[in-house]
Amino acid sequence: MRLSRYFLPVLKEAPSDAQIVSHQLMLRAGMIRQEAAGIYAWLPLGLRVLNKIEQIVREEMDRAGAIELLMPTIQLADLWRESGRYDDYGDEMLRITDRHKRELLFGPTAEEVVTDIFRASIKSYKDLPKNLYNIQWKFRDERRPRFGVMRGREFFMKDAYSFDLDAEGARKSYNRMFVAYLNLFARMGLKAVPMRADTGPIGGDLSHEFIVLAETGESAVFCHKDLVEMPAPGPDLDWINGDLQPLVNQRTALYAATEEMHDEAAFNALPEDDRLSARGIEVGHIFSFGTKYSEPMKATVQGPDGQQVPVQMGSYGVGVSRLLGAIIEASHDEGGIIWPESVAPFDVGIVNMRQGDAACDEVCDKAYAALKAAGKDVLYDDTDARGGAKFATMDLIGLPWQLIVGPKGVAEGVVELKNRKTGERQSASLDAVLEQLV
Numbered sequence: 001m002r003l004s005r006y007f008l009p010v011l012k013e014a015p016s017d018a019q020i021v022s023h024q025l026m027l028r029a030g031m032i033r034q035e036a037a038g039i040y041a042w043l044p045l046g047l048r049v050l051n052k053i054e055q056i057v058r059e060e061m062d063r064a065g066a067i068e069l070l071m072p073t074i075q076l077a078d079l080w081r082e083s084g085r086y087d088d089y090g091d092e093m094l095r096i097t098d099r100h101k102r103e104l105l106f107g108p109t110a111e112e113v114v115t116d117i118f119r120a121s122i123k124s125y126k127d128l129p130k131n132l133y134n135i136q137w138k139f140r141d142e143r144r145p146r147f148g149v150m151r152g153r154e155f156f157m158k159d160a161y162s163f164d165l166d167a168e169g170a171r172k173s174y175n176r177m178f179v180a181y182l183n184l185f186a187r188m189g190l191k192a193v194p195m196r197a198d199t200g201p202i203g204g205d206l207s208h209e210f211i212v213l214a215e216t217g218e219s220a221v222f223c224h225k226d227l228v229e230m231p232a233p234g235p236d237l238d239w240i241n242g243d244l245q246p247l248v249n250q251r252t253a254l255y256a257a258t259e260e261m262h263d264e265a266a267f268n269a270l271p272e273d274d275r276l277s278a279r280g281i282e283v284g285h286i287f288s289f290g291t292k293y294s295e296p297m298k299a300t301v302q303g304p305d306g307q308q309v310p311v312q313m314g315s316y317g318v319g320v321s322r323l324l325g326a327i328i329e330a331s332h333d334e335g336g337i338i339w340p341e342s343v344a345p346f347d348v349g350i351v352n353m354r355q356g357d358a359a360c361d362e363v364c365d366k367a368y369a370a371l372k373a374a375g376k377d378v379l380y381d382d383t384d385a386r387g388g389a390k391f392a393t394m395d396l397i398g399l400p401w402q403l404i405v406g407p408k409g410v411a412e413g414v415v416e417l418k419n420r421k422t423g424e425r426q427s428a429s430l431d432a433v434l435e436q437l438v
């Protein structure tokens with residue numbers, strides 16, 4: 001993409017109401033624009049990152065055996081009356097009446113809808129287990145939306161829902177999601193710690209939140225420090241028939257709890273050097289809640305003995321739009337964002353230090369063509385801005401690599417490659433740099 005033809009409305013300063021660094025940087029980098037409280041337009045650069053994060057989540061859900069569908073954003077109030085949540089949900093629910101005076105709502109979550117889809121078609125235990133998921137916009141009328149996309153009112157969520165015949169099966173479904181979450185957050189360069197959590201309006205008695213440690217996190221969290229550096233299990237597992245419980249136990253055996261579930265005595269029983277208390281950002285939350293929805297909504301299957309049984313369910317959420325903020329909180333410096341390569345909006349930024357200089361333009365065009373031919377996403381700053389401004393923009397938007405072409409270097413047959421994360425710069429021939437990048 002040539003910057004002269006792109007749409008990247010970067011800002012010199014962040015608006016004063018942006019308090020945390022991720023909110024400030026997303027606005028300044030021209031990634032989002034607030035259209036109303038807690039409601040954002042996703043500008044081109046921000047949408048590219050959102051799509052990359054979404055795709056990583058999708059790949060890890062598919063790997064774990066979940067099946068993607070897409071549920072509506074607008075839901076029938078009557079479904080929520082069946083589950084008994086319509087009144088309980090409170091002011092966070094955006095309630096809507098259509099022209100025929102039908103009561104609808106903008107879904108804050110989708111347990112009721114997915115249970116309705118399930119009960120309409122699946123009647124036998126032989127069709128279990130099932131895990132159905134979607135990646136869909138949600139609306140929660142937060143009293144105080146703040147911190148940009150971190151706590152929005154309209155936000156993008158992956159929500160998966162599992163259906164099993166019995167508690168043992170439900171635990172296996174829960175474990176698949178627990179392990180898939182360890183992998184998907186690691187792929188985004190995040191250290192997300194699973195912590196025992198409260199179940200709140202979703203319900204059930206088993207729940208873990210996945211927390212990214214960050215000073216600006218809204219949650220106070222307490223955990224054994226070994227959990228932070230524990231590597232993710234990786235993709236090569238027997239996801240369908242394997243026993244994932246040992247991988248889950250490896251983590252749940254160590255103390256980790258959010259504020260609501262914290263047991264001060266148990267935490268203080270740990271050796272002082274092992275205790276970590278911090279603030280964190282909840283990027284995922286998984287729940288196992290038995291028949292909380294299948295009972296009232298009569299989502300039953302015929303069991304092996306011919307009896308009708310309500311299915312055992314769980315739900316598994318990832319804050320897809322919140323993750324942009326979480327990743328920036330975990331990966332930035334004074335120059336701006338530092339995107340992990342897996343989610344960067346472009347792989348390489350080409351900086352032409354003298355646009356219009358035939359030699360520089362030629363080298364930049366050659367680099368641009370070669371990188372694109374190799375399947376790389378390239379942002380070529382071909383504007384006539386000054387060099388310093390170009391560097392500041394590239395550092396701000398946080399592309400992992402900057403390929404810098406200047407008249408002096410070109411005369412010597414070299415270009416410069418800068419690693420955004422380390423700041424390391426190397427001069428080499430264009431061919432050598434291209435060799436390294438593709």
Ligand SMILES: Nc1ncnc2c1ncn2[C@@H]1O[C@H](COS(=O)(=O)NC(=O)[C@@H](N)CS)[C@@H](O)[C@H]1O
Nearest residue numbers: 109151152155159283284285315316317319322
């Ligand atoms: N207001 C919000 N803005 C941005 N992300 C949010 C917001 N509320 C929740 N999230 C994200 O969405 C994830 C899942 O939300 S949740 O309420 O915990 N879980 C559910 O809704 C379940 N139905 C999961 S299927 C959270 O872990 C968080 O990362």
